[in-house]
Amino acid sequence: MLEYILSQIVIRALIASLLASLTSALVGSFIVLRRLSTMGAAIAHVCFAGAMVAYVTDVDPSLGALSMSLTLATAISYARSRREGQSEAILGAAIGISSAIAALALSLSREYSAVAFSYLVGDVLGVSEREIALLFTASTITLVIVALLYRGLKYSTLDPETAEAMGLRVEVYEYVLSFLAAVLLVVEMRVVGMILAQVYIVAPAASAWELAHSVEGVIAVAAVLAFISAIAGFSISLAFNLPTSATIGIVAAVIYVLSLLLSPKRRGRCLLAFLKRECRV
Amino acid sequence: MSSCKPLIAFSHVDVAYAHELALIDVTFTIEEPAFTVIVGPNGAGKTTLLRAALGLVKPVRGRIIVLGIDVEKDPWRVRRLVGYVPQRERLDQTMPALVRDVVLMGVSLRKPLTRRLTRRDYEKAEQALKRVGLEELWDEPFTHLSGGQQQRVLIARALAAEPKLLLLDEPLSGVDPQSQEAIVKLLSEMVKGGVGVVMVTHDLNPLIGYVDYLMLLNKRVIAFGRPSKLLEPEVLSKTYGRRVHVFRVGSTCFVLSGDSHA
Numbered sequence: 001m002l003e004y005i006l007s008q009i010v011i012r013a014l015i016a017s018l019l020a021s022l023t024s025a026l027v028g029s030f031i032v033l034r035r036l037s038t039m040g041a042a043i044a045h046v047c048f049a050g051a052m053v054a055y056v057t058d059v060d061p062s063l064g065a066l067s068m069s070l071t072l073a074t075a076i077s078y079a080r081s082r083r084e085g086q087s088e089a090i091l092g093a094a095i096g097i098s099s100a101i102a103a104l105a106l107s108l109s110r111e112y113s114a115v116a117f118s119y120l121v122g123d124v125l126g127v128s129e130r131e132i133a134l135l136f137t138a139s140t141i142t143l144v145i146v147a148l149l150y151r152g153l154k155y156s157t158l159d160p161e162t163a164e165a166m167g168l169r170v171e172v173y174e175y176v177l178s179f180l181a182a183v184l185l186v187v188e189m190r191v192v193g194m195i196l197a198q199v200y201i202v203a204p205a206a207s208a209w210e211l212a213h214s215v216e217g218v219i220a221v222a223a224v225l226a227f228i229s230a231i232a233g234f235s236i237s238l239a240f241n242l243p244t245s246a247t248i249g250i251v252a253a254v255i256y257v258l259s260l261l262l263s264p265k266r267r268g269r270c271l272l273a274f275l276k277r278e279c280r281v
Numbered sequence: 282m283s284s285c286k287p288l289i290a291f292s293h294v295d296v297a298y299a300h301e302l303a304l305i306d307v308t309f310t311i312e313e314p315a316f317t318v319i320v321g322p323n324g325a326g327k328t329t330l331l332r333a334a335l336g337l338v339k340p341v342r343g344r345i346i347v348l349g350i351d352v353e354k355d356p357w358r359v360r361r362l363v364g365y366v367p368q369r370e371r372l373d374q375t376m377p378a379l380v381r382d383v384v385l386m387g388v389s390l391r392k393p394l395t396r397r398l399t400r401r402d403y404e405k406a407e408q409a410l411k412r413v414g415l416e417e418l419w420d421e422p423f424t425h426l427s428g429g430q431q432q433r434v435l436i437a438r439a440l441a442a443e444p445k446l447l448l449l450d451e452p453l454s455g456v457d458p459q460s461q462e463a464i465v466k467l468l469s470e471m472v473k474g475g476v477g478v479v480m481v482t483h484d485l486n487p488l489i490g491y492v493d494y495l496m497l498l499n500k501r502v503i504a505f506g507r508p509s510k511l512l513e514p515e516v517l518s519k520t521y522g523r524r525v526h527v528f529r530v531g532s533t534c535f536v537l538s539g540d541s542h543a
Contacts, residue, residue, distance in 0.1 A: 033376065152394045155386050158378050161371065165335050166390045166442060167361035213422040214379050265375075 009125055010238070016127045016135060017234055017248060020188045021226035023139040024200035025208075026146055027180050029219045032205040033157050039076055039178065040201035042091040042098075043185050046072045048194045049098035051119050052105040061119070065186045068098070073178035081171035122193025124244045131191050138187040142180055149176060154215050196245040203252040204229065210263035225255055286349030287312050288446060288477040289334060294343030296326070296333050302500065303329040307343070309505045314446075314477040315493035316469060318508075320485050322521050325499045327481040328368070331448045334479075335360055348445055361391070364444030366435050368451045369428065378423045383434050384410050387441030409441035410434070413467060429460025436464060446477040453484055461487040 031040055047065040054064025072094050079087040106116050146153065155163045156170040164170045181201065188197040208221035233248030288311045296304040304326040311317055319327050332338045334347050336356025345352040347359045364387070384406040389398065410416050413433035423431065432452055439447055447468070453461045468478050469491045482488065485495075489508065497503040499521070518525045 148395055151389050154382075155389065158376050158382065159367070159372060159386070162365055162367050162438075163386070163390065165332075165337060165360060165365035165367070165448075166363070166387070167357055168390055168394075169357075209375075209377065213377050213424075214382060215377055218377050 017230040021230040025204045025222035025226040028201040028205035038091045042094040044198035045098040049102040052102045069182035073182040077174040199249040207259035210259040290346040317494040319496045321498035364439030364447040366449040387438040409437040413437045429456040449480040
């Protein structure tokens with residue numbers, strides 16, 4: 001009986017990790033290619049701050065996280081569509097300010113530290129069927145939106161100047177992409193935690209960019225690497241009794257470092273050159 | 282193209298960036314499909330003029346008509362009819378794109394983005410790439426190409442969109458002489474096929490003999506007309522603000538400035 005319950009917990013956790021990693025790889029590919037990796041981190045931070053403020057004020061933390069993340073997504077998309085160069089400053093400020101807000105909210109009572117920890121690292125082994133259903137719904141909606149708007153997302157990522165000059169409303173895709181990231185991070189934060197959610201958005205796609213020569217290639221490789229990170233991290237965490245989210249995050253980071261060292265785009269063989277003491281990066 | 286619908290008409294256009302005027306009282310009209318080249322020194326407003334024609338920057342004064350459409354009133358309609366070739370140096374050379382992705386973008390942007398690309402769309406893109414002589418590079422990563430090849434692929438993308446008017450921003454910059462010649466000949470053929478071409482360039486020499494209209498721009502239109510009348514040292518020197526020499530060898534003419542940018 002205990003074995004059955006354990007196997008159900010593990011299966012649910014594995015499904016949640018895979019859903020989160022694959023959907024993030026898809027959205028993350030566009031975010032990373034647009035050099036918006038900091039946006040992933042900033043949205044994750046404001047999600048966390050929103051959840052903490054909502055928790056101490058007795059509101060549903062997911063609502064707090066969603067309202068904060070959508071506000072930041074709107075501000076970033078607006079700033080980027082105006083092209084006045086403040087978007088980077090907004091992201092930097094958002095990370096700092098949201099950290100301060102979260103710290104302030106947490107300082108109000110010591111009992112919130114356990115809650116804060118659960119939002120930071122998630123509770124993938126404790127994921128409920130309802131949470132999996134929510135993650136599955138968010139993943140399906142994301143997939144449908146990306147499939148419908150794929151060419152616009154692709155061209156506004158590859159060459160926004162020409163795309164706009166030839167009639168594509170690139171600012172619409174800015175908003176779509178940041179809203180997708182905002183909603184996805186809120187849903188994933190509850191399951192896999194803020195830290196892993198932002199790793200999932202950035203690391204597999206950044207690794208894939210080093211290895212692939214087309215947008216479709218980046219998405220496919222990112223999905224494969226996200227899958228490998230989730231499976232390998234999950235197995236290692238179970239074998240050595242380590243926190244699942246943190247282990248998956250570290251596996252994803254190791255894959256990223258390896259992709260940098262072995263990237264054919266960096267005339268490859270950086271690792272080999274390093275071993276020969278020729279790499280002077 | 283009907284004569285009552287000018288290809289491009291600027292009427293007393295001023296464009297400003299942060300209160301500094303980039304274009305001042307620019308007025309000109311190109312009636313029929315022609316090969317028009319805009320030259321001028323750095324900061325003369327050449328790129329701004331193209332961007333204004335597409336409605337990407339709004340004039341603080343004046344009126345712009347492109348293909349018979351008031352750009353301020355309906356910039357999106359203008360953009361959907363015009364082909365645009367950006368400065369190659371401004372493209373992100375780390376972007377993961379195959380040559381076919383770049384050329385298919387021209388076809389894709391001309392149809393509803395939710396509709397699937399058909400076999401006919403792929404053929405259009407392949408033909409456009411063939412016209413620039415690079416059909417064998419269809420599956421190559423764009424960033425693996427030389428500067429000249431990249432520029433030709435960017436022109437193929439614009440061709441694939443079947444534009445009525447083609448705007449090109451420095452398409453000869455950083456391009457080898459053979460590619461320069463191939464590009465200029467192709468553009469000249471397009472003009473003969475009824476497409477208006479407006480090109481911004483630093484380097485006038487590869488174009489002499491092909492150009493129908495020449496504009497000398499230095500924030501203001503210094504001169505606009507047939508090149509035979511404008512390729513005079515006095516007019517060019519006024520545009521660049523320094524001495525420019527014009528050498529004629531037989532029917533060929535060469536322009537040389539202090540920094541060889543004319």
